[in-house]
Amino acid sequence: MKPFYHSKKGGRFIDMGAQVEIKAKAAEQSHRQMTGAEMLVEVLRRESVEVLFGYPGGVVLPLYDVLYECEIPHILARHEQGSIHAAEGYARVTGKTGVVISTSGPGATNLVTGLADAMMDSLPIVAITGQVATSVIGSDAFQETSIIGVSTPVTKHNFQVRSVDQLPRIMKEAFHLASTGRKGPVLVDLPKDVILSVGEFDYDEEVSLPGYQPTTVPHILQIRKLLSAIQAAKKPVILAGAGVLHAGASCELLHFVEKTQIPVVNTLLGLGSIPGQHPLCLGMGGMHGGYTANMAMYEADLLINIGARFDDRLTGNLKHFAKHAVVVHIDIDPAEIGKNVETHIPIVGDAKSALQMLIDEADGSANTAEWLDRIRRMQSEFPFWYRQDDSTLKPQRVVEMVHELTYGDAIIVTDVGQHQMWAAQYYPFAKPGHFVTSGGLGTMGFGLPAAIGAKLGKPEKCICAILGDGGFQMTLEELAVLKDYHLPVKVLIFNNFALGMVRQWQELFYGERYSESLLPFQPDYVKLAQAYGMEGYCVKTESELLPVLKEAFANDEPVIVDCRITKEEKVFPMIPAGRGIHEMVGVQP
Amino acid sequence: MNRVLTVVVLNKAGVLHRVTALFMRKALNIQSITVGATEVEGLSRMTIVISDIDERGIEQAIKQLNKQVDVLKVSDITEEPIVARELALIQVNSPVQTRAVLSTLIEPFRASIIDVGRETVTVQAIGKPEKVDALISLLRPYGIKELARTGATAIRRDVETMFEVARVSKANVLPI
Numbered sequence: 001m002k003p004f005y006h007s008k009k010g011g012r013f014i015d016m017g018a019q020v021e022i023k024a025k026a027a028e029q030s031h032r033q034m035t036g037a038e039m040l041v042e043v044l045r046r047e048s049v050e051v052l053f054g055y056p057g058g059v060v061l062p063l064y065d066v067l068y069e070c071e072i073p074h075i076l077a078r079h080e081q082g083s084i085h086a087a088e089g090y091a092r093v094t095g096k097t098g099v100v101i102s103t104s105g106p107g108a109t110n111l112v113t114g115l116a117d118a119m120m121d122s123l124p125i126v127a128i129t130g131q132v133a134t135s136v137i138g139s140d141a142f143q144e145t146s147i148i149g150v151s152t153p154v155t156k157h158n159f160q161v162r163s164v165d166q167l168p169r170i171m172k173e174a175f176h177l178a179s180t181g182r183k184g185p186v187l188v189d190l191p192k193d194v195i196l197s198v199g200e201f202d203y204d205e206e207v208s209l210p211g212y213q214p215t216t217v218p219h220i221l222q223i224r225k226l227l228s229a230i231q232a233a234k235k236p237v238i239l240a241g242a243g244v245l246h247a248g249a250s251c252e253l254l255h256f257v258e259k260t261q262i263p264v265v266n267t268l269l270g271l272g273s274i275p276g277q278h279p280l281c282l283g284m285g286g287m288h289g290g291y292t293a294n295m296a297m298y299e300a301d302l303l304i305n306i307g308a309r310f311d312d313r314l315t316g317n318l319k320h321f322a323k324h325a326v327v328v329h330i331d332i333d334p335a336e337i338g339k340n341v342e343t344h345i346p347i348v349g350d351a352k353s354a355l356q357m358l359i360d361e362a363d364g365s366a367n368t369a370e371w372l373d374r375i376r377r378m379q380s381e382f383p384f385w386y387r388q389d390d391s392t393l394k395p396q397r398v399v400e401m402v403h404e405l406t407y408g409d410a411i412i413v414t415d416v417g418q419h420q421m422w423a424a425q426y427y428p429f430a431k432p433g434h435f436v437t438s439g440g441l442g443t444m445g446f447g448l449p450a451a452i453g454a455k456l457g458k459p460e461k462c463i464c465a466i467l468g469d470g471g472f473q474m475t476l477e478e479l480a481v482l483k484d485y486h487l488p489v490k491v492l493i494f495n496n497f498a499l500g501m502v503r504q505w506q507e508l509f510y511g512e513r514y515s516e517s518l519l520p521f522q523p524d525y526v527k528l529a530q531a532y533g534m535e536g537y538c539v540k541t542e543s544e545l546l547p548v549l550k551e552a553f554a555n556d557e558p559v560i561v562d563c564r565i566t567k568e569e570k571v572f573p574m575i576p577a578g579r580g581i582h583e584m585v586g587v588q589p
Numbered sequence: 590m591n592r593v594l595t596v597v598v599l600n601k602a603g604v605l606h607r608v609t610a611l612f613m614r615k616a617l618n619i620q621s622i623t624v625g626a627t628e629v630e631g632l633s634r635m636t637i638v639i640s641d642i643d644e645r646g647i648e649q650a651i652k653q654l655n656k657q658v659d660v661l662k663v664s665d666i667t668e669e670p671i672v673a674r675e676l677a678l679i680q681v682n683s684p685v686q687t688r689a690v691l692s693t694l695i696e697p698f699r700a701s702i703i704d705v706g707r708e709t710v711t712v713q714a715i716g717k718p719e720k721v722d723a724l725i726s727l728l729r730p731y732g733i734k735e736l737a738r739t740g741a742t743a744i745r746r747d748v749e750t751m752f753e754v755a756r757v758s759k760a761n762v763l764p765i
Binding site: 148149152153156157160177209210211212333334335338339 | 648652657658660
């Protein structure tokens, strides 16, 4: 029954193919008497859930008892935080809803960071938490936490199921809310007695949420306003954010951009929405974005934001951001429009519908030849730069090597910090869904578990986790999962014995007072890899790294590569805190 | 400036928490909030008065409220024709010799004495928040022992009736 088979080397292989039978089975189950736990599993089947991430515990014991013979694979993380970051990684690469299960109290509170992360980055997550029985809620029972109270600000919505009859409807609403409109995490709190009691399973009724009707199709008049603004513009720029990826609108974006010849700047989370090496792609903008990308936004007379939220890391000091531009903002969430930047043409709707309407209505190319000339000149004058040096390992070079050796086809998962910025700068993402990173919340410890989820979502892909030594040590307990489920994730630790980004700021802005940012003691990562039953390498130069990477990308095993990089390497260029987008430092060597 | 919002919500456990949590996140102070049933079963109306908030702040607050799944409708009625009323219960020091004065004092406010004790009386006042403010300041010299106010609850005027009232009140001069 279990969709795992055991490998020769030990560890469980997951047969994702077992899923095909699930739907067929589902049809038979309507209007049957079931326990809450059985209902939940039946809902997961109906929602075509491919994989569960979770951790058992006291109040969810009856649920796990039903999962014991459920065909949906369950990935046992080693910490609840790992399970929700894995669900996020899965959601990011598949676009499907990630499902995570935890017990009450500490199990539930350990999900909070992941919920906040998914909330910021609009990832569809359904988190199911156990709760103490309804009769003792509020009595400080063992492992009781008011997770509804705790999670309200960090979820799109949350529910507590008060009786088993509500369970199917609430679960249906939870999946609907998580995966539509502006996606986000939804938490369902299940008291133990609800899990155990029996009721009738009815999953056919339509979702009725009168207070939730997201606008997906934009108003045609606003679209026409935008098109006439394009006709009038001399220096138009598109800012493409994660909304393009969430809407699956990359093809439409490319089509529109090629038709109108408007250059595109990406946000960190928007990378991959247009091929990174496309002549009209200017790469990432913002604090560590490219000089050209930032100057294009600074000089623009028309800025078309599609699915980005004008985050402060992108805009720099708002006084100087796009101050010459007519600002257009296309967003599925009306609350984003005008939140940070004054918007002249607001367009509420889904990026895909908006772009399709724009393509249909657009007359042809905008008048951008001169503007593109100026951009090309900036691009050739101010590319990303680093000093190559054969005696040390350059992190930027490592990213380039990963790109070359995987032919740009790998899914890159990062943690948060310097390595994240280097990955964003030096890996030209050709396709959507190939970059998994914690953007809005900037969650250290996100990388390794997210890579696990990404691998489960896209088993055929090479998953390369680029992590810092700080973030890796926050969630390295999840290494066990790589081996346990045979997930050949390639872990590259950019090890500079420091919290590199903190150290960089201290060097530049705090008079080199390295307060608590150095990590002189590090475990032996080669031995650590061995302890977890995988290969480990420690490399100090490019020539040492090359054969290791070649071997790693050729085989089907997880690996840890401790890439020793120098502490002094900094992420450039950058917008110092409080400065405008045009005031980058470290633009040239 | 104070803003008055009315928010129609589903009458469910935890909705008040969701709404107030939004104001907390934006560090906004709720001056008063009233919640009660509406004409539709299962729906409640909140009247929320927010102090010291600018245009941008209120716009964001409204958008965030609209995003809440349990919120059906949000209206900023500050600048609209509304009727707003508040109930106040005021326990005032009132030895027997001042009692008659007190009764005369509250009479123009259409307030009434609803409880009488040996040393105090309790005054019930209903009216616009400003009117209640005025009554309270008049009573203060006598010594207010306890004060409870409900905060304003408000509803939009029926526009047609409003014209009617305006016409009539011009003739009669008596302010309501």
